[in-house]
Amino acid sequence: MNKQGRPTRPEDVAAKARATFTGNRALDIEEALIFETGRFDATGVDLDDPAPFQSRLGPHAREGALNLPGLTEPEALRHYVRLSRDNYSIDAGIYPLGSCTMKHNPRLNERIARLPGFADVHPLQPVSTAQGALAVIDALAKALMTMTGMSAVAMPPKAGAHGELCGMMAIKAAIEARGERETRRVVLVPDSAHGTNPATAALIGFSVRPVPAGEDGNVSVEAVKSALAPDVAAIMLTNPNTCGLFERQIAGIAEALHGAGAYFYCDGANFNAIVGKTRPGDLGVDAMHINLHKTFSTPHGGGGPGAGPVALSSRLAPYAPVPFVAREGDELNLVEHAEGTASFGRMSAFHGQMGMFVRALSFILSHGADGLRQASEDAVLSANYVRACLNDVMSAPFGDRPCMHEALFDDRWLKDTGLTTLDFAKAMIDEGYHPMTVYFPLIVHGAMLIEPTESESKAGLDLFIMTLRYLAFAVKAGDRERLLSAPVFAPRRRLDETRAARQPVLRWTRPAPA
Numbered sequence: 001m002n003k004q005g006r007p008t009r010p011e012d013v014a015a016k017a018r019a020t021f022t023g024n025r026a027l028d029i030e031e032a033l034i035f036e037t038g039r040f041d042a043t044g045v046d047l048d049d050p051a052p053f054q055s056r057l058g059p060h061a062r063e064g065a066l067n068l069p070g071l072t073e074p075e076a077l078r079h080y081v082r083l084s085r086d087n088y089s090i091d092a093g094i095y096p097l098g099s100c101t102m103k104h105n106p107r108l109n110e111r112i113a114r115l116p117g118f119a120d121v122h123p124l125q126p127v128s129t130a131q132g133a134l135a136v137i138d139a140l141a142k143a144l145m146t147m148t149g150m151s152a153v154a155m156p157p158k159a160g161a162h163g164e165l166c167g168m169m170a171i172k173a174a175i176e177a178r179g180e181r182e183t184r185r186v187v188l189v190p191d192s193a194h195g196t197n198p199a200t201a202a203l204i205g206f207s208v209r210p211v212p213a214g215e216d217g218n219v220s221v222e223a224v225k226s227a228l229a230p231d232v233a234a235i236m237l238t239n240p241n242t243c244g245l246f247e248r249q250i251a252g253i254a255e256a257l258h259g260a261g262a263y264f265y266c267d268g269a270n271f272n273a274i275v276g277k278t279r280p281g282d283l284g285v286d287a288m289h290i291n292l293h294k295t296f297s298t299p300h301g302g303g304g305p306g307a308g309p310v311a312l313s314s315r316l317a318p319y320a321p322v323p324f325v326a327r328e329g330d331e332l333n334l335v336e337h338a339e340g341t342a343s344f345g346r347m348s349a350f351h352g353q354m355g356m357f358v359r360a361l362s363f364i365l366s367h368g369a370d371g372l373r374q375a376s377e378d379a380v381l382s383a384n385y386v387r388a389c390l391n392d393v394m395s396a397p398f399g400d401r402p403c404m405h406e407a408l409f410d411d412r413w414l415k416d417t418g419l420t421t422l423d424f425a426k427a428m429i430d431e432g433y434h435p436m437t438v439y440f441p442l443i444v445h446g447a448m449l450i451e452p453t454e455s456e457s458k459a460g461l462d463l464f465i466m467t468l469r470y471l472a473f474a475v476k477a478g479d480r481e482r483l484l485s486a487p488v489f490a491p492r493r494r495l496d497e498t499r500a501a502r503q504p505v506l507r508w509t510r511p512a513p514a
């Protein structure tokens, strides 16, 4: 070991992996379930016994003890702080999850979102008292319209997949208005698509017709034309696609669709690669969701609610959901009712995720047009840097072709080693990195999809690249054990993830007394 205790020789690594009595690894503390730690006689609060009262619960009154774990305040606090440390996050390090655009959430966004006027706004307060909030929604919608080159934006959807549903419902309404409800029942979905695309189409009653992607990872006009027929309502195409490539024939595809009376839904999850460079509206897109939690830096999933506004072309704008913000003279109003309009109706109780709108607008205004363009250029540059620096040790399905915002590798370089993409990903955990997206897109065998985003410094990227090269050299040197046994430093080793998802154990039962 060196003076800081970092291993310098293989024996040092073995010493570090040694088991400890507590199960802890240095500050990585083994944490039991709260039910196992708690005692029924302990509490973090000290309440007086209630004055005598008559229960009105009758037969519904609880008979036994509630059996909630009792903990003192420091015990409760430590439990949750330790659990939080078992979570990898973008605030802890690079999060190179391809297609997810896990970028830094600027603290400026958080500061603005916490201003009381934004943080305390209530969806049921009178519109006259929420003019500032409506102005934020309106300004964000205008910014998104400018960036997409499209006529309208529906703000309510709560996630990308919810946005897909919204866009496809607008397409369905447009088709019904044309009297083609019974005839146009098919949605084309390329086989390189995100799983949410066919799921969305199926959810609202369309059937899915796959379109094969070509050898070069792109969908061709020819492939779309041969799948097109009078029964086709729309295509759902991702651009840049999930191979990290710009769909080169996208304008021709749009033309072919429109010529056949079908609509063009674009999955815009990868918008971060093209903001300020290309406007989807100019490419013939009719509807596209924008993941504010990807491109516009609002927190993802567990870190906060998502938001997936949908940009609509002039052909679909009339079918947008309610409520939406409308300007009436100097006042902003929320149009709440669909009656008497072509709107397909309501998707959610209120107008959308206000806190996310504030953060996204803060990101947009603090970057400005030039800053947003630079962010997408830097994201693409970072991905190409990663691609170019790993190309000689790993295998890339599309060779030397430059990528957009994410670099895609396959598992040909692991052939005959008995090791898999999963083993490589697990070894990254021991090195302190969250793995990249693996086994997606499905059309590339053993896919590894790396999206560094614009957030990483060159030094950060270099360390990441050197670590992956180090692991790749370990594979080439025949050190299979390093990968097969990984992760050894994580709080848990390899879990049966499929079983955990299919048969989750969500209830703790008290073990029988010994």
Ligand SMILES: *Cc1c(COP(=O)(O)O)cnc(C)c1O
Pocket (backbone or CB within 6 Å): 099, 100, 159, 160, 161, 162, 194, 196, 238, 242, 267, 269, 270, 291, 306, 308
């Ligand atoms: C993330 C993503 C989605 C879904 O977005 P959510 O906000 O997670 O629902 C859809 N398509 C692609 C290509 C994505 O990367």
